[in-house]
Amino acid sequence: MLNQDTLREATRLTQAGQLTEATALLQRMFRGERPPAEASAAKGLSRLQDQSPLTIELKANGVGNADRAAPAETPAATARRHRPLFDRAKDGTWLGLRGVKHAPASMTDIAPVGTKFIDGTYSNETGSRTYKLFVPSSYHQGQPLPLVVMLHGCTQSPDDFAAGTRMNFIAEEQNCLVVYPAQPSGANPSKCWNWFRAADQRRDEGEPSLIAGITRRVMRDYSVDPKRVFIAGLSAGGAAAAVMGATYSDLYAAVGIHSGLAYGAATDMPSAFAAMRQGNKSDRQTVAGGRMIPTIIFHGDRDTTVHPDNGAHVVEHAIGATKTRKKVHRGQIPGGHGYTRTTHTDGEREILEHWNVHGAGHAWSGGSPAGSYTDVEGPDATKEMLRFFLDHPQRARSVGRDECPEEVCQEAT
Secondary structure: OOOHHHHHHHHHHHHOOOHHHHHHHHHHHHOOOOOOOOHHHOOOOOOOOOOOOOOOOOOHHHHOOOOOOOOOOOHHHHHHHOOOHHHHHHHOOOOOOOOOOOOOOOHHHHOOOOOEEEEEEEEOOOOEEEEEEEEOOOOOOOOOEEEEEEEOOOOOOHHHHHHHHOHHHHHHHHOOEEEEEOOOOOOOOOOOOOOOOHHHOOOOOHHHHHHHHHHHHHHHHOOEEEEEEEEEEEOHHHHHHHHHHHHOOOOOOEEEEEOOOOOOOOOOHHHHHHHHHHOOOOOOOOOOOOOOOOEEEEEEOOOOOOOOHHHHHHHHHHHOOOOOEEEEEEEEOOOOOEEEEEEEEEOOEEEEEEEEEOOOOOOEEOOOOOOOOEEOOOOOHHHHHHHHHHOOOOOOOOOOOOOOOHHHHHHHO
């Protein structure tokens, strides 16, 4: 049970810019410790240099394992725990796979031979973001291709995410373009997308405007089928993908959310901690267009970084008031994980899939060890997401000129 007084105090500290003190207070609460009489009196704690709130995966080992009996702490572990929070955020030692190091991926791990993986930059009044664009070997101007936008998780990069998911290899087989926006450490110390900040949850503002801008830039510069533009992400990237699906349902035909959270599950750092810990429900509604966007969700039932209940909450938010028929399928990957796949059908069309992967933690299901945060024991989230995407081109509907990019409006008129 969460202590509401503690949450209010953590919110006050966050608003006052005392982010380290707020984080420490939330950690004590999640460990079941009694908070001190005056949380703000913790003057010995170091301050964060960067005032952007810490996000989604900064608590995995401190909070996610709170229900287990803690072993005796070694002097080295004590020293690590007392390092300044900003330092621990930068090197990822609070993440679910703490201590796992990966060598930089080689190009043979990132993209097939004969394809292109191109650097790009997009800027608007909000700021600037770099990105990497995968172009399949069979691409030629004039043949409109599907486009998949991939949002990486905390501490990751486009190269790392591409290597871990192997999305470029599956996209080469299916003849798709793939773009990977990059979140810099200047925007978040752990390179997390700021999915939980109110300013980054609105259409045409903050990070959503940058991600949508990158999407439209690729649509402008390459032959893209505007009815087959999709977005997916892992963890913080998955939560950001949920934001994009809710606020730009006219731009994206379908959404993939892996180990993420529903749109509106949090609006500040204290509520983000609470959502990750226990899976907060969202009362927020889709902003753009009001339609249900087809969604595929993957979540491991042993995830201690983002509570597995968040996967179910993504389902609830995606369906909204839509009446669906539900079917449950159970399977087993030979030598790997079992899973439960629940589908929701609207008429004759399956519009939502929820893959609950049994025994899996906070990692991309079926991914490659060439990248970080991957689980090789399957099922293969990359293949299943791309299969789902290509089965769900955007349905024709009436749109206003202020609701869609020029390319989509031209197609609709």
